[in-house]
Amino acid sequence: MLARLYIAEGKPGKAVHVFERMVESGAQIDSVAVATAAGACGMLRSLIDGTKVHRVAKERGLGYDVLVSNTLLKMYMDCGCVDEAWAVFNQMPEKDVISCTEMIRANVKRGCFNEGLKLFRQMVGDGVKPDPLSVSSVLPACARMSAGKHGKVTRGFLLRHGIRMNLTVLNALVDMYVKSGFIKSAAKVFARLKYRDLVSWTVMITGYSLHGQGKIGVDLFCQMEKETSTQIDEITYAAVLHACVAARMVEEGKFYFNCIKTPTVAHCALFVTLLSRSELFYEAKNFIADKKTAADPVMPEQELKDYEINLKDCRPMVLNALFMLFSSKSPRQYLHQYLKTHRGPAMASLSITAALSSSVSGLAAANDFNDRRQTTSRS
Structure with a gap:
């Protein structure tokens, strides 16, 4: 019970410590205690502690319990150990x-x-x-x-x-x-949805831009602002920026970019693409120069291509400045961490456009x- 309270308070480390004390004292360990400890290890992404909990489960004859197995399976997934998770899954009798x-x-x-x-x-x-x-x-x-x-x-x-x-x-x-x-x-x-959350709007806005209907995507974003009071997050702003790029709506893109409190690498790259597609090359170059002064991270050419940002309309001087701008962290690492923090680990392996539509x-x-x-x- 105490361990579960610690988890509820967002203190998984203390929950693991309570479980270790239970084991050391010889207290009775049931499936709920093991599942709680395994869940805490998953929250901590601690494979070492998780392996210890799994060993205790086997020693106490709880290795095949459904609740324990499910939690161990998720713990291994949270720790990035897919093979171990499959092993648990394949050994489950039910x-x-x-x-x-x-x-x-x-x-x-x-x-x-x-x-x-x-x-x-x-x-x-x-x-x-x-x-x-x-x-x-x-x-x-x-x-x-x-x-x-x-x-x-x-x-x-x-x-x-x-x-x-x-x-x-x-x-x-x-x-x-x-x-x-x-x-x-x-x-x-989408039209039949009685209730729409931020994910609903974001997926549909991105969908229109991916299908070459950026203007409809921007109009949908405006409709969302009128119909909901939900706080718009960075991913939804990235979606509407993507729509502005698709429709070459420069003024709208500038407005929405300025609404973002802390623009990310993805936002900056989309904004540069918008300016370049609209042949505002010097403006794009000046924007990059300003961001370089602010010491933003690097985004090399291949990484930009990996994230499906269309650079065909950019002139060499803009490309050279853009690729020299970013240098401390790979945008793949940056974006993966960003998506994990904001929309969950399920999005971590996706590209920018796929991530926007897969949230x-x-x-x-x-x-x-x-x-x-x-x-x-x-x-």
């Missing part, structure tokens, strides 16, 4: 929707889309009924053009089996249609998992 969903998410996060789809089908075939979180986890795997049909099949599955279509699922559905090339289908789902499953999915695990432990 797998429930939580364990299957976590492995689906892991495969999709790593880009192993076929494996994620295969695991989803296997889960259904084994009689494990998917829930909204498992469905929203597999939909990104359906987002590839070649897998678009799987998205439609999955939606049909939702309707036939009465899976609750909560906002997480609907956002994932919009995202899937956007990245599969079905922007009209995405717009239809559905980060914190919401993690919170849903934690809520389900806590409910399981209480029961």
Whole structure:
């Protein structure tokens, strides 16, 4: 109980210390205690402590307990140990929707889309009924053009089996249609949403810009500002900047860029691209010079290409200044850390444009998992 209170207060280190004291004193260790400790290790990203907890679970005969296995599985995932997580998953005598969903998410996060789809089908075939979180986890795997049909099949599955279509699922559905090339289908789902959160708006704004309809994306951003009082975050500002780039709306882009309290590397690169595409080369060069004075990090040419920022319209003098501007940290590292902090680890392996349109499953999915695990432990 004390360890769980420490976790609730955001002190996982103390929760691990309490568990270690329990083990040293010979106190009775149950599945809830092990699961709590493993969860704390996952929060700390401490593989050493997590391995110790796993060893205690085996010694106490709790290694195959469903609650313990699910939490150990997630702990290994949080620590980046995919092979160890698979080992736990494969050794489970009984797998429930939580364990299957976590492995689906892991495969999709790593880009192993076929494996994620295969695991989803296997889960259904084994009689494990998917829930909204498992469905929203597999939909990104359906987002590839070649897998678009799987998205439609999955939606049909939702309707036939009465899976609750909560906002997480609907956002994932919009995202899937956007990245599969079905922007009209995405717009239809978006229009039917009774409630829209910041993720809903961001995915749709980015979707329009990715499909060459930046003006509609900017108009949608204006509609969002009028209809909601939600605080706009950096990712949504990046989405509207991307829309301004697609539509070459310079004045609007300048306005939104100036609304950002602390522009990131992604925002600056998008803004330079906007200016360059609009043939405002000297303005772009001066902007870069100002940022160089402020000692911003580096973004070399190949990294810019990796992040799908179109530089074809930039003149050499702007490119040279842009590539000399950034030098202390790789933008891939910068952006990965940024996305992990703001929208959850599920986005960490994505490019700028993909990340903007894939922001559905980060914190919401993690919170849903934690809520389900806590409910399981209480029961």
